[in-house]
Amino acid sequence: MLALVEHDTEAWSSTEPTPVSPDDLLARVASGDQAAFSDLYDALSGRVLGLVTRLLKDRAQSEEVTQEVFLEVWQQATRFDRSRGTAASWVLTMAHRRAVDRVRASQASHDRDTKIGIRDLESGFDQVSESVEIRIEHERVSRALAKLTEFQRQAVQLAYYGGYSHSEMAERLGVPIGTVKTRLRDGMIRLRDEMGVTS
Amino acid sequence: MTERHDDPALLTGSHALDALSDDERALLEHALTTSPELQAETDSLRETALQLAYAVEPIDPPASLKASLMAQIARTPQAAPTDRTAPVAGLEAPLASAPSPAPVVGAAPAPAPVAETGNVIGLGAADAAGYADGAASAKARRRWFQRPAAALSAAAAVAVVFLGVGLGVGTNFGQTEGTSPGTTQASGTLDSIYAASDFQRTTAKVPGGGSATVVWSHDVGKSAVILDGVEQAPQGKTYELWYIGSEGGEIVPAGLVDSARNGVHTAVLDGKLTPGAAIGMTVEPEGGSDQPTSTPLMAVPTTQA
Numbered sequence: 001m002l003a004l005v006e007h008d009t010e011a012w013s014s015t016e017p018t019p020v021s022p023d024d025l026l027a028r029v030a031s032g033d034q035a036a037f038s039d040l041y042d043a044l045s046g047r048v049l050g051l052v053t054r055l056l057k058d059r060a061q062s063e064e065v066t067q068e069v070f071l072e073v074w075q076q077a078t079r080f081d082r083s084r085g086t087a088a089s090w091v092l093t094m095a096h097r098r099a100v101d102r103v104r105a106s107q108a109s110h111d112r113d114t115k116i117g118i119r120d121l122e123s124g125f126d127q128v129s130e131s132v133e134i135r136i137e138h139e140r141v142s143r144a145l146a147k148l149t150e151f152q153r154q155a156v157q158l159a160y161y162g163g164y165s166h167s168e169m170a171e172r173l174g175v176p177i178g179t180v181k182t183r184l185r186d187g188m189i190r191l192r193d194e195m196g197v198t199s
Numbered sequence: 200m201t202e203r204h205d206d207p208a209l210l211t212g213s214h215a216l217d218a219l220s221d222d223e224r225a226l227l228e229h230a231l232t233t234s235p236e237l238q239a240e241t242d243s244l245r246e247t248a249l250q251l252a253y254a255v256e257p258i259d260p261p262a263s264l265k266a267s268l269m270a271q272i273a274r275t276p277q278a279a280p281t282d283r284t285a286p287v288a289g290l291e292a293p294l295a296s297a298p299s300p301a302p303v304v305g306a307a308p309a310p311a312p313v314a315e316t317g318n319v320i321g322l323g324a325a326d327a328a329g330y331a332d333g334a335a336s337a338k339a340r341r342r343w344f345q346r347p348a349a350a351l352s353a354a355a356a357v358a359v360v361f362l363g364v365g366l367g368v369g370t371n372f373g374q375t376e377g378t379s380p381g382t383t384q385a386s387g388t389l390d391s392i393y394a395a396s397d398f399q400r401t402t403a404k405v406p407g408g409g410s411a412t413v414v415w416s417h418d419v420g421k422s423a424v425i426l427d428g429v430e431q432a433p434q435g436k437t438y439e440l441w442y443i444g445s446e447g448g449e450i451v452p453a454g455l456v457d458s459a460r461n462g463v464h465t466a467v468l469d470g471k472l473t474p475g476a477a478i479g480m481t482v483e484p485e486g487g488s489d490q491p492t493s494t495p496l497m498a499v500p501t502t503q504a
Contacts, residue, residue, distance in 0.1 A: 030277070037272060041265055046257030054255050063264055067271075074272040078280040085246070092252045093245065100217040141254035150412070150425045150465065159216035160251045166218045178209070185212030189240075192247040 026087035030077040041070055044088060048095045055099040055163045056106075065102055069095045096160070103163035144194035152187030155180055208237060215244035388421055388467045403497045405429050413478050413499045422478055422501065423467040426456065432482055439487045440468050443477040443498065455487050456480070476501055 020036075022043050028036035048069055053062040073091055080090055145153050154173075158164045164172070166180040173180070191197075207230035213219050214227055231238045402412045409429035415422035424440060432438050438456035453468035468478065479498040481491045 034272060046259050049260045050255045050257040051252050053258055063260060066260055067264060067268055070268050071271060074275060075278050078277050089249050092249055097217050137253040141250055159218040160248060165220060166213050181209045181213055184216060184218060185209060188212040188215055188244045188247055192243055195250050197243055197247045
């Protein structure tokens with residue numbers, strides 16, 4: 001399995017590797033292919049639910065958002081522009097955005113700053129995975145995050161895993177919004193360079 | 200500071216992390232149309248953010264979710280293909296079906312996070328009451344938590360000392376952005392604390408300026424203090440860290456904080472963090488002391504996650 005891992009393309013954790021790439025599947029989904037949609041769902045749904053749950057905590061809500069995401073994938077597949085990124089990044093970007101919207105919407109009525117919530121979101125991600133691919137990704141991200149300053153790392157994790165807007169972060173951390181923006185941008189650029197991301 | 204809050208070039212990182220308000224996103228996206236450089240940065244940072252997604256453990260959805268989805272798509276028409284200039288992910292054109300509640304952007308103050316409340320320097324009686332149910336011994340509590348008046352005046356005195364030092368030695372304030380962490384040797388332990396599932400943190404203001412962030416994990420059994428914008432200890436003095444009340448009310452030395460270079464300094468505490476211990480910091484004579492000789496600059500109880 002390890003030989004299949006290619007970080008510059010996609011490394012999916014599914015125990016049954018999909019024979020066709022998500023990009024090809026999405027192209028077929030765009031022409032109304034429901035079987036391709038089924039395969040695409042199998043390839044990406046675990047990733048989507050994992051990410052959404054990371055932000056929302058609540059499993060029922062997270063499944064709901066996952067369903068919304070894939071319905072949107074179905075509807076919008078026709079508009080996917082392959083030159084702008086991979087199908088996987090398209091879907092996960094959509095998932096993150098929806099999870100963030102949901103977290104901010106529910107914030108007013110729910111106290112998401114519970115002790116558990118803070119612990120989980122600031123630890124960022126789970127420790128040990130059974131999947132070799134996830135472990136490798138995890139280590140890469142951990143290593144790269146360690147190169148950030150404490151404040152950059154904090155800001156990046158609050159934003160990505162906590163769903164905080166930068167004005168919320170400015171208020172919470174007691175720093176000007178401009179400082180939060182700078183931390184996020186500097187932190188992300190540092191992370192990009194550390195991880196060798198090219199786009 | 201006259202920072203331009205409306206400079207779209209500053210927004211690329213926030214955009215990649217979905218931290219922007221709708222207005223700010225519109226501002227950035229408008230700027231992208233005329234700046235290939237900004238577009239390239241935005242794209243690369245979005246791809247970087249995805250690396251953060253890849254580090255999250257996948258969760259297999261229940262089979263019922265797929266079943267209901269397959270039934271749903273069978274009767275849902277797809278969007279007509281449109282302009283290829285639509286931003287990636289089509290996120291900027293909200294779908295009719297999308298629940299799009301107005302994002303709460305710091306309008307009403309969010310409830311104070313548990314871990315950030317009450318961690319005030321020179322803890323007052325009210326704060327002490329909140330912490331009094333911890334495992335720390337009565338003796339330690341008395342020493343560290345129940346001298347509000349004394350602590351306050353001492354804090355004021357320390358502030359004066361810090362001010363004097365700042366004038367004499369020069370200050371390191373405000374140099375934290377974009378610089379590397381003050382020390383790196385501690386980063387392995389620090390990472391293991393951060394990665395722990397029971398990771399916790401609290402931030403306290405330090406008299407004289409700056410803040411001290413304490414992070415800990417009982418699973419890992421370690422804690423660390425991150426000083427930001429805190430002036431160096433006065434001449435001939437050093438900051439010393441302590442575990443308080445961990446072993447039968449003992450106060451145990453946990454190492455010195457050398458200097459606050461670049462305004463940011465990270466120190467992993469020596470020894471093991473035990474349940475119920477508080478973490479404190481005092482100013483001590485150079486070389487450190489066996490027991491605290493001054494009023495703590497901070498004392499943070501380490502609650503169990």
